[in-house]
Each structure stands twice: as C-alpha cells, then as structure tokens.
Amino acid sequence: xxxxxxxxxxxxxxxxxxxxxxxxxxxxxxxxxxxxxxxxxxxxxxxxxxxxxxxxxxxxxxxxxxxxxxxxxxxxxxxxxxxxxxxxxxxxxxxxxxxxxxxxxxxxxxxxxxxxxxxxxxxxxxxxxxxxxxxxxxxxxxxxxxxxxxxxxxxxxxxxxxxxxxxxxxxxxxxxxxxxxxxxxxxxxxxxxxxxxxxxxxxxxxxxxxxxxxxxxxxxxxxxxxxxxxxxxxxxxxxxxxxxxxxx
Amino acid sequence: xxxxxxxxxxxxxxxxxxxxxxxxxxxxxxxxxxxxxxxxxxxxxxxxxxxxxxxxxxxxxxxxxxxxxxxxxxxxxxxxxxxxxxxxxxxxxxxxxxxxxxxxxxxxxxxxxxxxxxxxxxxxxxxxxxxxxxxxxxxxxxxxxxxxxxxxxxxxxxxxxxxxxxxxxxxxxxxxxxxxxxxxxxxxxxxxxxxxxxxxxxxxxxxxxxxxxxxxxxxxxxxxxxxxxxxxxxxxxxxxxxxxxxxxxxxxxxxxxxxxxxxxxxxxxxxxxxxxxxxxxxxxxxxxxxxxxxxxxxxxxxxxxxxxxxxxxxxxxxxxxxxxxxxxxxxxxxxxxxxxxxxxxxxxxxxxxxxxxxxxxxxxxxxxxxxxxxxxxxxxxxxxxxx
Numbered sequence: 319x320x321x322x323x324x325x326x327x328x329x330x331x332x333x334x335x336x337x338x339x340x341x342x343x344x345x346x347x348x349x350x351x352x353x354x355x356x357x358x359x360x361x362x363x364x365x366x367x368x369x370x371x372x373x374x375x376x377x378x379x380x381x382x383x384x385x386x387x388x389x390x391x392x393x394x395x396x397x398x399x400x401x402x403x404x405x406x407x408x409x410x411x412x413x414x415x416x417x418x419x420x421x422x423x424x425x426x427x428x429x430x431x432x433x434x435x436x437x438x439x440x441x442x443x444x445x446x447x448x449x450x451x452x453x454x455x456x457x458x459x460x461x462x463x464x465x466x467x468x469x470x471x472x473x474x475x476x477x478x479x480x481x482x483x484x485x486x487x488x489x490x491x492x493x494x495x496x497x498x499x500x501x502x503x504x505x506x507x508x509x510x511x512x513x514x515x516x517x518x519x520x521x522x523x524x525x526x527x528x529x530x531x532x533x534x535x536x537x538x539x540x541x542x543x544x545x546x547x548x549x550x551x552x553x554x555x556x557x558x559x560x561x562x563x564x565x566x
Numbered sequence: 567x568x569x570x571x572x573x574x575x576x577x578x579x580x581x582x583x584x585x586x587x588x589x590x591x592x593x594x595x596x597x598x599x600x601x602x603x604x605x606x607x608x609x610x611x612x613x614x615x616x617x618x619x620x621x622x623x624x625x626x627x628x629x630x631x632x633x634x635x636x637x638x639x640x641x642x643x644x645x646x647x648x649x650x651x652x653x654x655x656x657x658x659x660x661x662x663x664x665x666x667x668x669x670x671x672x673x674x675x676x677x678x679x680x681x682x683x684x685x686x687x688x689x690x691x692x693x694x695x696x697x698x699x700x701x702x703x704x705x706x707x708x709x710x711x712x713x714x715x716x717x718x719x720x721x722x723x724x725x726x727x728x729x730x731x732x733x734x735x736x737x738x739x740x741x742x743x744x745x746x747x748x749x750x751x752x753x754x755x756x757x758x759x760x761x762x763x764x765x766x767x768x769x770x771x772x773x774x775x776x777x778x779x780x781x782x783x784x785x786x787x788x789x790x791x792x793x794x795x796x797x798x799x800x801x802x803x804x805x806x807x808x809x810x811x812x813x814x815x816x817x818x819x820x821x822x823x824x825x826x827x828x829x830x831x832x833x834x835x836x837x838x839x840x841x842x843x844x845x846x847x848x849x850x851x852x853x854x855x856x857x858x859x860x861x862x863x864x865x866x867x868x869x870x871x872x873x874x875x876x877x878x879x880x881x882x883x884x885x886x887x888x889x890x891x892x893x894x895x896x897x898x899x900x901x902x903x904x905x906x907x908x909x910x911x912x913x914x915x916x917x918x919x920x921x922x923x924x925x926x927x928x929x930x931x932x933x934x935x936x937x938x939x940x941x942x943x944x945x946x947x948x949x950x951x952x953x
Contacts, residue, residue, distance in 0.1 A: 332568035388583055395587065504595055507625035507637035507647075510587045 319374045319467075321364040322427075323398065324420055324434035324446070325357035326380055327389035327409075331439060341532045351389050356435025358396075358502035359495035363465050364433055365397045366500065375399050379423065381416045382409050387518060394513035395505035401518045402427075411441050417449030419523050424454060429490060431472065436461045436494040451492035459485050461496040569597060569653070572824050574862045577869050585643045592650040595624060600654040605914050607776035611769075613661060614776070615737065622692025626651075626662055628670035634686035636670075642872030645817035649868070652818035653825045656924035657777030659818040663932075664733045665689060667810035669696030669742050672753055675806065676797035681755060685740060697738035697765075699729035699782045700804045706730075707937050710801055714745040714784065716754060716794075723747070723794065725754065725762075725787040731931070735765040735780025742795075743782065744804045753795035753803050762787035773927040809882050812932045813875060816888035817868045819896035819928060822921045823861050826896075829918050830854075830903035833910070844906070853906060857899050864892040883945040890938035897925040 329335065329349040336345040353361070361378070368374040378393045378401040380386050386409070390401045404419045424432065432451075437444035444460075451458030463482070464475035472491055476483045477498070487493070505513075545555045560566040571593070578586055603614045621627060625637040626647055632638035639647075644666070652659035670689050673681055688694035705711045714727025725745060735741070741756045741763075756763055768779040795803070831854065834845035844850055867888045874880040900922035904911040912919055929935050944950045 388587070391583065392587060392591075395591075504624055505587070505591050506623060507588055507591075507629055507639055507643075508635075509625075510584050510591065511637055511639065513587075514584055 319367070319371070319430045320377065320428075321367065321374060321431045321433060322377050322379050322424065322429040323357070323360045323364050323393075324379050324432065324450070325361060325390070325393055326354050326382060326438055327351040327386045328354045328438050328440040331355065335535075337533045337535055341534070344533065351386075353389055353392055354435050354438045354440075356437055356439065356495055356497070357393075358435070359497065359499040360433035360435050360493075361393055361396055361398060362500045362502040363495060364431075365503070367467060368397065368399075377401065377429070379420060380404065381406060381419045381523070383407065384520070387520075390518060391510075391513045392505060394516045394518070395509040396503055397509060398516075400516055403518065403520045404523045405520050406523050413443040413445035414449060417446045417453060420446070420450050421453035423521070424450070431467065431489060432456075432492040434492070434494050436496050447492050447494035454490075454492070457487040457491040458493070459487055459491070460494045462493055463496050463498040465493060465495075465499060569593070569825070569828055571653070572827055572858065572861055573865070574858055575866070577865050580869060581642065581646070582640070585640060585646060588639065588643045589646040589650055592624070592626070592647050593653065595620075596650055596654040596658070600651075600658055604655050604776065604917070604920065607657075608655070608920050609775070609914060611771070611775045613657060613734075613737075613778050617658075618661075618692040618695060620692070621662070622690060625690070627665045627690050627692060628674070628686065629666065631670060631674050631686070631690075634674075634682065635690045636686070640872070641813070641875035642869070645814060645868055645872045645875075648814035648818040649821040649824075651821065653821035655776050655920065656818065656822060656928050657774045659814070659821070660733050660774060660777050663811045663814050663818070664698055665692075665696055667814055668698035668807045669740070671810045672698075672742050672795060672798075672803065672807050673755070676753060676795040676803060677755075678792075678796050680792065681795070685755070688739075694739040695734055695737055697732050697734040697741045697780075697782070698804075698807065699732050699735070699741055699743040700808075701729060701731050703728055703730045703781075707934060709744070709804060710751070712744065712746060712751070714743070716745045716747040716752065716789075718747065719788075722788045722790055723754065725756065725784045725789055727784050729782040731768065732765070732780050732782050733774075734778050735782050736767050737778050738765070741765075741782060742807075743784070745784075747794075750799050751801050751803060752799060754789055755793045755795065756784070756787065756789055757793075760787055760789065771927075773923045773925075775923075805882070808932060809885055812885050812889045813871060813880070815928060815932055816871055816885065816892045819889075819892040819925070820861065820864050820868055822925060822928075823857075823864070823892075823896040823899040826900045826903035826918045826921050827857055827861060829916060830906040833907055833916075837908075850906060853902050857902060860895045860899060864888075864895045867891060883941055886933065886938040886941040886945075889933065890935055890942065893925065893928050894935060897922070897929055900925050 330352050333349050338345045364376045368376050376398040378398045381404045410416050434447040459474045462474035463477050466473045472487050474485050545551050607614050628636040629639045630644045648659055673685050700709050702712050716723045716725050739758050743754045743756050762785045764783045765780045837844050871888050903918045904922050940951050
C-alpha cells in the first residue's frame with residue numbers, strides 16, 4: 319500500500335506574524351517553520367499503518383519554496399520513506415492553486431490513500447484536501463478523528479454535533495486529519511540522522527496561483543477595564559457582562 | 567508561554583541541518599513533556615522516571631555512539647542535547663550526563679564485547695539505568711586517594727568501600743564503580759541487588775531535587791571476574807569519563823542561563839512599575855546587556871569546543887576552561903535574574919529559582935570551580951599547584 323501524505327510548512331504557532339511593508343505578504347525574516355500541526359496527525363496515521371505492515375510505503379508531498387526542504391526532512395525523520403517537493407518560487411496562499419499541483423502529481427503517481435491535515439494553521443483555508451479529492455474524482459472525508467484501512471476501503475469517524483459520524487470510503491480516497499486522531503511521535507535522533515539519506519525529489523512547478531491581494535494586521539485590542547475589587551465587584555461584573563457585553 | 571532561546575550571534579547558523587533539527591526536537595520535547603512536571607518534581611524531590619523510556623525512544627542516551635541502537639551523532643549535537651535538557655532542569659541534564667557520559671561511555675570505551683552487548687542496548691533504550699561511583703565520603707577532588715578496594719579472590723573479586731553523591735545511585739541497574747585493585751584504579755560493573763551492595767538516598771538537598779542522589783555502600787560484595795572493565799587501568803579511566811560529562815555540562819549550563827534570561831526578559835517587559843515596563847529602566851537594561859554578553863560569549867566557547875571535539879582535538883584543559891566559565895556564568899545569570907523577578911523570584915512557579923539552586927551543585931560537581939581554576943593555572947604557567 320502506498321500512502322501519500324500532503325504536508326506543508328507553517329510558521330511556528332508561537333511566532334509573531336508581521337506584515338511586509340508593501341502589505342502584500344507576511345514578513346518571513348524572523349519566522350521559524352514547523353510541520354503544520356494537523357499534517358503531523360496525518361503523518362502519524364500513515365506511520366502507524368506502516369508500523370503495523372512493513373509493506374506500507376509513506377511518501378510526503380509538499381507544495382512550497384525550496385526552503386521547505388528542511389521541514390520535509392523533519393517529516394522523513396519521523397519515519398516517512400521518501401518525499402517530493404513540488405517547488406514553486408514562493409509558498410502559496412492559494413488553496414486551488416495548491417490543490418491543482420497536488421492533484422496533477424497524484425494523477426501521474428497514483429496512491430492508494432492520500433492523507434493531509436484538515437487545514438494549515440497559517441491561512442486556515444481548510445480547502446485543499448477536499449479540492450484534491452474533487453480534482454481527482456476520488457472519495458474524500460474531512461476532519462477525521464479515527465481511521466481504519468482495509469484492502470479496498472477506509473473507515474473513518476468524524477466529530478459532528480452531539481456525536482460521531484462513521485463513513486466508509488472506497489480506496490483510493492483523500493482523508494484530512496483532525497486533532498485527536500492520534501498523538502504524533504517525536505522524531506528520534508536516529509530518525510533525524512537517517513532522514514538525510516532518504517530520497518527527497520524536487521519537481522519544478524510553475525505556480526498556478528492567484529496573487530494575494532493585501533494583508534492587514536487585526537486592529538489593536540482596546541485596554542481592559544477594572545470593574546472593582548473583591549466580592550462587591552462580582553455583581554457589577556455580572557451586570558456589565560449581561561447588559562453591556564450581552565454575553566450572559 | 568513560548569520560549570525564545572537567546573542566540574544573539576546566530577550560532578545556530580553554524581550548525582549542520584541535522585544538528586539544528588536535533589536541538590529543536592529536544593527543545594520541543596522538554597517544553598511539552600518535561601516542563602509541565604518540573605516544579606512538582608523539584609518540590610517533591612523526585613526524578614520523573616516515567617520519562618526515561620521516552621528519552622530512550624528519542625535516542626538521547628549514548629547519542630554519539632555508533633551501534634547498539636545508538637544514534638551516532640556528532641559531539642556538537644550531543645552538546646546541544648545537553649543544552650536543551652538543562653534549559654528544563656540541571657537534574658534532567660544530569661540524568662543524561664550520567665547515563666551517556668559516565669556509564670555508556672566507559673562500557674563502550676573500556677568494556678569487553680560481552681559487557682557492551684549486555685548493557686549498551688538496554689541503557690540506550692532507557693530500559694536500564696546506570697550510575698557512576700568515583701567520589702567518596704573523604705575523597706572528592708583527590709580521587710587518586712580513594713579507599714574503595716577490590717581484592718582478587720581467584721574466581722571473583724571482593725569489593726569494599728563507599729561512594730558518595732552518586733546521581734541515580736539508588737535506582738541504577740548497573741553501577742560503574744572505580745576501586746583500587748592491588749593499588750591500581752580499575753572499573754567494575756556492579757549490578758543492582760548484588761548481596762552487600764546498598765544505595766541509601768541523600769535527603770534534604772536544596773539543589774538538583776529532580777534528580778536522585780545516593781550513597782553507594784559495598785560490604786564484602788562478591789562480583790564475578792567478568793565484571794571488571796578490561797580496557798583501562800589507573801585514574802585516566804574515570805577522568806576520561808568525566809571529560810565526556812564535563813564537555814556536556816559546558817553546553818548544558820548555557821541552557822539554564824538561556825531559560826533564566828528568557829523568563830526575566832518576559833517578566834520585565836510585562837510588569838509595569840511607575841507607569842513603565844521594568845525592562846525600560848537603565849539599571850535593568852545594564853543587567854540585560856551584561857547577561858546577553860556573558861551568555862553569548864559562553865555559547866561561542868561551547869560551539870568551538872564542539873568543533874574541536876568533533877575533530878578529535880579537544881584537550882581536558884580546554885574542557886576545564888569552558889566548564890568553569892560557563893557554569894559560573896550561568897550561576898551569575900540565575901542570581902541576577904532572580905533579583906529581576908522581584909519577590910516572584912523566590913517562587914517555584916518561576917523557573918529561575920530552581921535553576922539557581924541547581925546550578926549551585928553544577929558549580930561544585932564534575933570538578934569544582936576551584937579545581938578547574940588550578941587546571942587552567944597549570945595550563946597557563948606550566949606549573950602544577952597541586953600534586
């Protein structure tokens with residue numbers, strides 16, 4: 319079985335995001351990049367299948383700029399077998415452009431199962447996995463919190479309002495992972511050393527992407543207000559929450 | 567709260583990609599898995615042993631060794647592991663220093679193939695824990711005067727004596743014990759549970775509380791002939807091990823200093839007095855400037871030490887230079903940061919006080935600050951001030 323995990327690099331979730339002076343991009347100068355956390359669940363799910371069955375091959379597939387290589391190596395260090403970087407001049411923020419590149423590659427290089435995180439924590443589009451499924455004409459399931467695979471089908475569970483939905487999909491299919499699917503492993507030091515020697519192919523791609531319009535930082539939050547002190551303040555706080563903030 | 571590791575001169579850019587990857591992964595592990603336990607571990611005088619297996623799975627133990635399931639990393643990467651662990655706690659780093667530098671190293675370097683095969687895989691996985699017995703109740707800086715002795719009884723050795731201040735002593739599955747056999751210092755592997763071997767705990771420490779410290783007592787302990795380390799005789803055996811561990815400490819101390827600096831900086835940026843952030847006051851800024859410089863200088867020493875060690879050119883006096891400087895630096899930084907946290911600095915809710923107390927031990931163990939001073943004095947003048 320061949321599993322392709324779509325992963326991307328995102329700025330460390332604790333980064334302070336600054337907008338470049340021209341307002342058209344994020345200033346990436348001081349950013350550290352990590353594997354998109356939702357993609358880590360997808361990688362872990364694939365690796366657990368590989369742990370259970372030696373014949374499972376796990377390939378990481380990324381659309382991104384050349385600097386994404388070091389983040390991809392991290393995924394290889396976790397235990398994936400090989401990786402392909404669909405290299406574009408700049409990281410894309412366009413889900414359809416990304417999905418087209420991924421789907422095109424997957425048409426030429428078939429997989430039994432495609433896994434991905436449910437969304438990137440940078441732009442939070444949450445759109446790519448569904449688009450890839452649609453472009454390939456495959457079945458898809460989003461935001462899964464449980465996954466089991468058989469020879470010809472995958473069974474997944476999704477958290478829905480008030481319960482869990484179980485879905486059975488024919489393979490090949492595209493499944494996006496939600497938090498709770500598993501506990502992603504750390505890369506072992508041996509894994510990090512071994513990752514240097516694993517194949518990482520770079521495919522030059524023309525970006526088929528719409529240009530980003532402009533970015534704005536969210537407005538600064540106004541200063542808080544001290545309502546009072548001690549027990550007496552509780553009544554006033556409750557009144558304000560009810561009458562002014564209207565949250566109670 | 568996120569942690570930003572001070573790297574003012576971009577030393578990280580001197581690292582190989584996989585070395586940096588190791589540092590970042592260990593940093594993440596410390597933040598996610600160790601730090602949530604750190605305060606409780608220190609307060610309750612307990613090493614979180616549940617983490618030993620995880621450390622083994624990560625491949626932290628014996629990381630520079632090739633084979634026996636070890637990662638085969640560079641010495642620079644090993645230094646970075648020490649730095650990141652000590653960012654969490656000196657006790658956590660001590661656990662690694664002992665397991666890697668003082669137990670796995672001598673078994674790998676001086677042990678027989680049978681000893682290597684018996685112990686290295688289990689020690690690497692964290693399934694077995696080791697300790698190292700050199701210091702004695704009456705002999706610390708002068709280990710050559712040790713009184714622990716082994717007698718050759720034909721089919722076995724008989725071990726008598728005591729060792730003091732032994733990290734992991736009470737919990738170790740195997741103790742690397744240095745004792746005199748016919749007047750010559752030799753290493754012995756003594757297994758837990760061997761009759762006559764006991765390891766009572768040291769209690770009431772105010773430092774390295776998240777680390778087990780014990781006495782080792784040997785009363786007519788019969789150990790098999792196969793337990794002797796065949797590959798080394800004399801003090802160069804234990805001192806070779808200490809060079810490994812001291813090298814790691816020179817790196818580790820930086821992690822403790824970075825943690826204190828980061829905490830004090832955040833605190834002073836956020837806390838307002840007289841209508842301004844504390845960090846805006848000149849008295850505080852001078853402290854930041856001094857600490858920034860001291861930490862950055864220590865980082866330079868550590869990275870150069872790593873280069874020399876990776877080239878096989880690192881000498882013991884050079885290790886002494888960095889251990890002495892970097893630990894004294896970290897202790898001073900911790901004290902300064904303690905004052906910068908005001909009253910909160912004495913609370914274990916903040917990390918700095920814990921680092922400060924830990925570093926008092928680090929200053930004294932693995933060659934006291936004063937002994938390293940004398941090593942450097944000899945290196946500078948060519949004259950040994952002690953016999």
